Amino acid sequence: MGESGDSAIKTTSSYSSASFAVSRAEQASRVLVVCEHATSHIPPEFNQLGLSDDVANSHVAWDPGALPVAERMAEELDAVLFYGTMSRLLYDCNRPPEAPSAIPARSEVFDIPGNANLTQAVRAARVAQVYTPFSTALSDEISRHRETLQLLVTIHSFTPVFHGVKREVEIGILHGEDARFAQAMMQTKPHGAHFCIRLNEPYAADDGVAHTLDQHGHANDLPNVMIEVRNDLIATDADQRAMAHFLTDWVQQALDMFIHGEDAA
DSSP: OOOEEEEEESSSEEEOOOSEEEEEETTSEEEEHHHHHHHHOOOOOGGGGGGGHHHHHTTTSSSHHHHHHHHHHHHTTOOOOEEOOOOTOOOOOTTTOOOGGOOOOTTTTTOGGTTTOHHOOOOOOOOIIIIHHHHHHHHHHHHHHTOOOOEEEEEEEEOOEEEEEEEOSEEEEEEOOOOOHHHHHHHHHOTTOOSOOEESSSSOOGGGGHHHHHIIIITTOOEEEEEEEEEGGSSSHHHHHHHHHHHHHHHHHHHHHHHHHHHHH
8 A cells, every 4th residue: 555645546456545545446346344443543743642552552542453354354255445544533434523522532531632622623624634535535435336335334343341331242233324234134143153242232323333334325325234343352363363254254144135135125
């Protein structure tokens, strides 16, 4: 991948800019895999938003393990992979500009000094630097592959303990305005799967997490789903590979059933 100023550099298989990257862009795939919170990177000019190293690299800044899982799923699905390259504390690309949580002044128990009391001009600059190129490029990818695309799937991870409460759910299947594919996944949940799998947990659309699904999936009449994986289950390379394989098989089975059902309708 290459980069020159704010412009994206394209090759046959990949391209990138400051706020996003695309792999396997040449694929005529029926699936587009998205990972919005792939990295904790904060450019030096932001002085780490005033955070300690521990907080700036913790789960509040990114989704640990999500990108390796997304990468391997894209390989197994022969899919295009689109992912964010900046910390969600700088701007959360799964939130619209008007959402307060897009540039959070506080995340869980942590104050974010570099996001406190921002002027509208500073917020607008953040949107222009991070969100707009990310969202525009994702729209472009969908348009470019629209003839073959049948599914948008976003990959996230979540912390095992939230505000001091242990989470039992291990894999969450989430939807926004279009629930069809999430329901197809729940209907094709692998028999004998040893994971605790739940619909719309640990988050749901009411928590504001369905922006990418609705903006880039539902608005384009593209079936979509968000997959959340508890991050202690994907902490090692071996775990990431195993989870990616499990999810890939499941998504393929659900997509085959979904398409067959759509054609039969």
